[in-house]
Amino acid sequence: MTAVDRLHPGVAHHIVNTLGWRTLRPLQEAAIEPVLAGDDALLLAPTAGGKTEAAVFPALTAMAEGAWTGISVLYLCPLRALLNNLHPRIAGYASWLGCTAGLWHGDTSATQRRRLRLERPDILLTTPESLEAMLVSTLTDPRQVFADLRMVIVDEVHAFAGDDRGWHLLAVLERLSRIAGRRVQRIGLSATVGNPGDLLHWLQGTNAAHRPGTVVAPSAPPGPTPAIDVTLDYVGGVDNAATVIAALHRGEKRLAFCDSRAQVEQLALALRAKGVRTFVSHSSLAADERRQAEQAFAEARDCVIVATATLELGVDVGDLDRVIQLDAPRTVASFLQRLGRTGRRPGTDRNTLFLATKHDTLLKAAGLLNLWLDGYVEPVVPPPRPRHIAAQQILALCLQEHRIGGGTWPSWYGDLAIFDQTTPAIVEWLVQSGHLDRDTGMLAIGPQTERRYGRRHFMELLTVFAAAPEFTVLHGRREVGSTDAIVLTMKVDGPRVIVLGGRAWKVTHIDWNRQRCYVEPTDLPGRSLWHGFLPPESWSLAQAQRRVLLGADPDVTWSNRSVQALAAVRRERADHAWAGGSVVEAREDEHRWWTWAGRRANATIAAALPKAVVDGARLDDHMVRLRRDLTAGELRHLVDAVDVERLAAPDIDERAVAGLKFGDVLPPHLAVATLAERAADPVGAAEILSAPLRWVNSP
Template sequence: MTQAFARLQPALAHHVVNTLGWRSLRPLQEQAVEPVLAGHDALLLAPTAGGKTEAACFPVLSAMEEQGWSGLSVLYVCPLKALLNNLLPRLETYTSWLGRRAALWHGDVSAPVRRRILRDPPDVLLTTPESLEAMLVSANVEHRQFFAGLRTIVVDEVHAFAGDDRGWHLLAVLERLTTVANRPIQRIGLSATVGNPEELLAWLQGSGRDTRPGTVVAPGVGAAPAADVQVDPELDPELDPELDIELDYVGSVDNAATVIAALHRGEKRLVFCDSRQLVEELGAGLRARGVTTFLSHASLSVDERRRAEQAFAEARDCVIVSTSTLELGIDVGDLDRVIQLNAPATVASFLQRLGRTGRRPGSVRNCLFLAINEDQLLWAAALLRLWGSGYVEPVVAPPQPRHIVAQQLLALCLQENAVGSRLWTSAWNGLAPFDRSAEPIVAYLVEQGYLDRDGELLFIGPEAQRRFGHRHFMGMTAVFTAPPQFTVLDGRREVGRTDPALLTEKVDGPRLLLLGGRSWKVTWIDWKRRRCFVEQVDSGGKARWFTRGLSGGSRALTGSAREVVLGADPPVKLTRRAQRVLAELRDSRLHTVHPGGTVITQRDGDVRWWTWAGFRANATLAATLGPLADEKQSFADEWVRLRADVDRELWSAAVADATERLCLPEVNEQALVGLKFSEALPHRLAVATLAARLADLEGAATVLREPVRFLVRPG
């Protein structure tokens, strides 16, 4: 028995050995015991299935017993309801060893169960940030009484929060909970490997980062190199017995289904696709080939997903096709293979997916990449090259979350009924941007009627009631906007949801949908209630969903793609097909790259600056070049389109001082629709928020300092 193990509560330690049958703790669990028991804020890093939940919960439960915590004392926060459902049985088991209880609270939990929790709170509550917000603003929850005993908050998959606005929302809610409980609350983040663990921990600590001790626990995790990494020529995963990574080119979704159906028969395979449309198309293709196939994505009904995940967990010779919903630790049993259609957006996502395999003794971590076109082959090779170098993306919170500040001000007034006009910042303990810097937003909310003012008190105004008051302000508890979808019903059974565009576009013959990997004929549409009734047919149909948000490749990934075009191979197995297509791709795109700098190509009036700098840097460059860019300011991850008359002289004059006058990108007004609560901001601040998020000033400046080579190509 190690010293760390001896520090655990004796009854809990007894069950770890005798009930779980563990002979020892894993390194992360060993190293987490002391700082967590000491009350430190902590960030616990490990790959998928690395024992992060136990690393946090065993010492937290030990502290609960040693210090005599009572009532609701621990919150366990996750980004997905499905992940909470999956974790509940484990947490119920661990708490029961000590005569304690765990319970679940999210949007799918029934009202009677919630009332029972409020009457008799558990010791550990598993929930989401949106449900915490709903509890704080609800008139049915005496939040000061309910959260009075709160001591610790565990945030699972914290990296999944921190990179977008849900992270700012979570951080603001944690500060308000600290104020409600009237004591410092220990914060523990669980995460896969990230490129900036110290910064992520400081972000999670919020207002307490300068006053509370914080510890990163990451056994075996080294620091990530900078974004301009070079692949180590000595690194050869083909010779690593712990890894089996292969990249193949298949050319189409249909061919991908043929390959998957033929390979690894008798094994359990998890296929990741980065869109719901691809999940549906590949799932239908596999079923047409007689493969036992299950699907999982956010637009399938909860029951449909649960049935698929349970059936997959219990089966052997089968495939489950999923978006990233199965990336974040949800248990689907013992996997043999992971297959990736095209490439995920980040190395961190790939590591999560790779970690799904190799758990069984004698097995190895493995992933087969199948690229369905040349572009996807390039991006897959680029991502694997980055991974091979040891690079992992830093997790950075999106800048200037002014719309979240507006939402939080309204939520605080709902929570407290009335708030002092000079005291509201205390709810977030002075944490920026929820501090005095938000005064212009407060003034705008009052001016527009979102808030009313009575002397020194602020409270919810008529405009907030009009815009957000539906269903007791439930729309205010989430900070992301879901595009409208129609519920698809087979009789009374909900299959899932589909994009309304599929129900309005012109078709010849019956209207067919693809959902759940099956084909459906639309029999009737209830436009008022947004419901679509269907009956199953043998084949055919489309799947499509509208998505909002900023897209495009990062600077690191796009730069890696440039190196691939220049000749760098990823350190993985390449099939002969992949080698052939990659060689053809390099030949066709060789004119777009140069090892000594960037390239401007001119051909038949089409002038492009090949920066290979990523979407945000190129958006910044297009805005900075102004009239030198084409009138539409067209750009992509790899290039910026220029005016047809650009020559060396004009170029040199235009960029001479460009690094000193970088501009934020122009924002399409329609993009504001995806910025929830932007209407509660002055228009100029809403536009400035999106522009700041679209920009990469550092990347743009770096590109402008590089030499430029002009290349005129014959028509």
């Protein structure tokens, strides 16, 4: 019996006769046995590797063979756009066996939600945040809705695991297992990661001690593979990038990635000014605006869609010809996702054109490409010490259960790693601060939680990711998207003009109380701006850039401009890298220690050398600022005195707690400690502190 023979006959029939597939892809075949055996599993394949079908086909078989009823399978995604994209496909597969698939997320209308409550689908597609909203809703009885749950499929699981949404996801899954009265099978779908075994173990949560786990990552089948064409160009600015994009690959469908919403808007506006048919997608656009752009792009030719990472995660935008990357993504994993959007048609290449707008980003792109060519992919590492998620989960559980025993609530989570020895102190602080009420040993939501999170049915309590307050932008009654308040408060001469959706809009009225901004189209120049911060570079990426300065050129296609620009970078920064160790550049204003260690390691170094660093200096990914009066001998003495085996966490300003979602429901000292531990890289710092050091006087 082959693996395909294990599928339900109805599923196998439709694979051949409805889809027209002669065979399954390697991942789809390899996943059948472990999924049907009931294993927790991590299914790994590049973009367009058939991961959804690899999970759904055996899930449908298990549903039919086990006569599962009610909502028996959950399909979780990190993005609403991905759910919208997948729903018709999964609903079609479910219909083969007379089953249904429903969609529930923040954009689902009240009417659709009422229908789903009355007519529960067999498969529910949703996000973890919407799932928890269902658990605490007064309109939904979770013990009825999720009583039949058997399997959870988590798409793009690596995107969850890398931040606090992953810890939130695991906690919600533990609560669902308790409600269902069984250990629910967990299937994760992921692009290539550097540590698949660790990622699977993390996804299993408390299942790991009770259910087998299998990583499914078959090798590529023999035969021709798409050629890969990667080009690195230096254009020196976003407007110049638009000129290059407008001139190249006319008649083709191009997807241009930017790593900020402001850069997306700037590039889209410049492309439209050059007559290029341009669409836009990012998180601050209204859902309808995003859907219309993505649908139009999927059906069009000779056009460009400009997007942030929202289109990195599997959303189908049709038959794509080119990927263009402004500057560089943060990780090799992101680059692989983006590269994998191309080369899907027989006879076509996988390709990416890098357009660096600055010298720094040219260096970053070259370093990242060297890592890729070395076969490196970042390990997915969940953020440490999620104490604030522990506090959020205690409050959410009280909201779900109304009252919960002060000694019995831990049974909902088992030994899940978000809880540690500090949890009792967190509970006590929640009681003392009025976030929880305690009466005869029972815990319930307190008045402070009601005041802080009670608006909009506690939705802010159920959303783990922090987002800056934004104003809704309206053209008449149509929602265009949202914009940061700062762009509405900055002083301007003349009309106030903002850029959103790749178009300029003149602000006609601002409703400060309701946080609404009314606009009309204009040809006047405008700007876009959002609060945000660049995440710290990893040790690996920072070190890769150092190696580029020392002469390591990635074996890709280089334009003449990029060759000349990199040569200029190497001349300008000749004293910033040394093959034998790190360099201190002695300058008149301050000394700069070029560690190329990443911001976390540099913060740890600064914490270890308080007498050497510039007090209050801004942290950097590549260097540490030292006092201008420091001598080489004094620095060597201070470094030699550091115990690299016991490095302290960086000092954290208490005001930084405002940037930690739910940091305000932790005891202040634990909130600061959590941030400090997350800001540290003791391993990288120890390597720099233990390596040789060269002192160079800057001319």
